Amino acid sequence: MGKLYRVDALIIRARDFGEADKILTLYTKEYGKIQAIAKGVRKPTSRLRGGVQMFAHSRLLLYRGRSLDIVSQSESVESYGSLQEDLVRLVYASYLVELLDIAVPEREPNENLFLTTLLSLRLLLGDDPELVCRMFEIRLLYLLGYRPYLSGCMICRQVLGTGTFFLDSKAGGIVCAKCSGGRVENRISSGTIFVMQKLLSMDPRQIFRLKVSPEQRIELEKALENYLEYHLDRVVKAKKVLKGLIKI
Ligand SMILES: [Zn+2]
Structure with missing residues (x-):
């Protein structure tokens, strides 16, 4: 596997981290439960925002980091926003x-x-x-x-x-x-x-x-x-x- 990989993920936990990041717990179809960091996602201009909300089902492109993998792209499949x-x-x-x-x-x-x-x-x-x-x-x-x-x-x-x-x-x-x-x-x-x-x-x-x-x-x-x-x-x-x- 290269540095980048795609997952079909459900966001099951999201914690604020640092100035504008979030640490996410994802439940993915491909790898089960994994942790990842979404950098700058609390800034209103972040393009990742929609796909990394709690309960969102999203397709994510992850980058293998040294400790945590990094969300580099997100595309929302279903947000379950009405929950x-x-x-x-x-x-x-x-x-x-x-x-x-x-x-x-x-x-x-x-x-x-x-x-x-x-x-x-x-x-x-x-x-x-x-x-x-x-x-x-x-x-x-x-x-x-x-x-x-x-x-x-x-x-x-x-x-x-x-x-x-x-x-x-x-x-x-x-x-x-x-x-x-x-x-x-x-x-x-x-x-x-x-x-x-x-x-x-x-x-x-x-x-x-x-x-x-x-x-x-x-x-x-x-x-x-x-x-x-x-x-x-x-x-x-x-x-x-x-x-x-x-x-x-
Ligand atoms: Zn009995």
């Missing part, structure tokens, strides 16, 4: 990209995850950003190899539709009440497990047709949060902001 106009959607989008940032190591490409993230950002503009986030969470787990086993109790094979289940992060799937050893946390009904299966298998663009009750949403949110925290070994900061905001 910035709605506080709730903005916080959901921030949560989604922070989760991605935490979950993936640098320079490990995953084209399916790249495409899933782009599609999720687009779907966040629709009617049910909460459910879109749940879909992103479970698909992220799947694409990183942490897909929970959801076809019945992992231990005794008790089938869904009967009794109570628990999502066991350590075991990597659901267990029935009898096999759970008297636990009380991460209780999950068969209906919610069906929703999880659906979120994994459905055409994402049909997500707004999925009926999910308020009780199922609570179970889903809690179960996936615990599962993610166990497997990623990190708490997602934006989740706190999100929770504070949704309660208002």
Whole structure:
């Protein structure tokens, strides 16, 4: 590879640096997560500006630098600019990209995850950003190899539709009440497990047709949060902001 290379990138983090620069975290189709610097981009005259905003999907020309690679050209593909106009959607989008940032190591490409993230950002503009986030969470787990086993109790094979289940992060799937050893946390009904299966298998663009009750949403949110925290070994900061905001 020469000094210059092109990437199809999503801007997942942007921090001000120095007088007028920004350090960007990019999630790229070709190389996974990479850091790059956009020089002079905070000047109003910068031609890079449009392509390096948060959540922008852009084609970038990067120059291999000594420590950080340098953005030398940017062309916006889709800005997802309207995410910035709605506080709730903005916080959901921030949560989604922070989760991605935490979950993936640098320079490990995953084209399916790249495409899933782009599609999720687009779907966040629709009617049910909460459910879109749940879909992103479970698909992220799947694409990183942490897909929970959801076809019945992992231990005794008790089938869904009967009794109570628990999502066991350590075991990597659901267990029935009898096999759970008297636990009380991460209780999950068969209906919610069906929703999880659906979120994994459905055409994402049909997500707004999925009926999910308020009780199922609570179970889903809690179960996936615990599962993610166990497997990623990190708490997602934006989740706190999100929770504070949704309660208002
Ligand atoms: Zn069992």
